[in-house]
Amino acid sequence: MKRFYLDGRWGQVHGREAGDGPSLLLLHQSPLSGAMFDPALPLLAAAGFRAIALDTPGFGLSDPPPNPASIPDHxxxxxxxxxxxGLTAPHILGHHTGALIAANLAARHPARVGKLILNGVPWLTPDERAHFATFRFAPLDPAPDGSHLTAAWAQRLRASPGWSNLPAMHKHVTEMLRIPDRYHWGFIMALSHDMTPDLAAITAPTLVLSNSGEDLYAASRRAAAHRADWAFTALDSGTHDIVDEQPGAWAAAVTRFLNS
Incomplete structure (x- = not known):
């Protein structure tokens, strides 16, 4: 795996890539980074793909926009x-917030997308949107007693029912602590965007990928049912840390669709 920086709209964008062959661009959930795909990059490379995982601007090591940007802006x-x-129309996979960005790109710029994978689709009902709106939407200010550290841990525990992978939990909490002043931006941009028009407009061959233990499983099933021409695959159990929990099964589902 190698890392790189590119000049983007709001400054430098950090990424990592592995492999050669057809390009697959990977867009992470927020407030994480492209590091969420680290367990799968060598597997995707071994399957014959150039797997490229970006840090969304404002997350990981990528420079931020001046204010929380919208999904269409991203x-x-x-x-x-x-x-x-140098990518004209790569395959694109987006996970959670990344799925919103990928779907909007595919809907508005169809010539720039090959196949599309929406991994955990935030097509939310009003009740689901209200539930996620109860999460903390404020900077994580450092406290002299270190209580902000346990607050970050508690925040992700609440967002990860059924979690079992301690290294993954630790890795992703440190991602929050890397950007304490803006980790919540991902929630803001996700809950501010209605992806219904995007789902209707997408023309790329599309897979909805989910797993039965994640918090967007029901929403993902609805999205797949909404588009009868799309494929749907669900892995067993797991959480939104599925790439850490089941990298082999996850990568196999991805490559099976891309090779179909």
């Missing part, structure tokens, strides 16, 4: 990165 900013990478 999709448009991604076009600059596709050009910098």
């Amino acid at each position: 999709a448009d900013a991604l076009l600059t990165i596709l050009d910098a990478l």
Whole structure:
């Protein structure tokens, strides 16, 4: 695996890649980074793909926009990165917040997407949107007694029912602590976007990928049922840390669709 920086709309964008062959761009859930795909990158590379995982601007090691940007803003900013990478129409996989960006890009710029994988689709009902709106939407200010550290841990515990992978939990809490002033931006942009028009407009061959233990499983099933022409695959159990929990099964589901 190698790392790189590219000049983007709001500054530098950090990424990592592995392998050669057809390109697969991977967009992470927020407030994480492209590091969420580290367990799968060598598997995707071994399957014959050039797997590229970006840090969304404002997350990981990528420079942030001046204010929380919208999903369409992030999709448009991604076009600059596709050009910098020399990618005309790569396959694109987006996980949770990344799925919103990927779907919006595919809906508005169909010529720039090969196959599309929406991994955990935030197509939320009003009740689901209200539930996620109860999560903390404020900076994580450092406290002299270190209580902000346990607050970050508690926040992710609440967002991860059924979790079992301690290294993954630790890794992803440290991602929150890397950007304490803006880790909550991902929730803001996700809950501010209605992806219904995007789902209707997508023309790319699409797979909805989920797993039965994750918090967007029901929403993902609804999205797949909404588009009868789309494929649907669900892995057993797991949480939204499925790439850490089941990297082999996850990568196999991805490559099976891309090779179909």
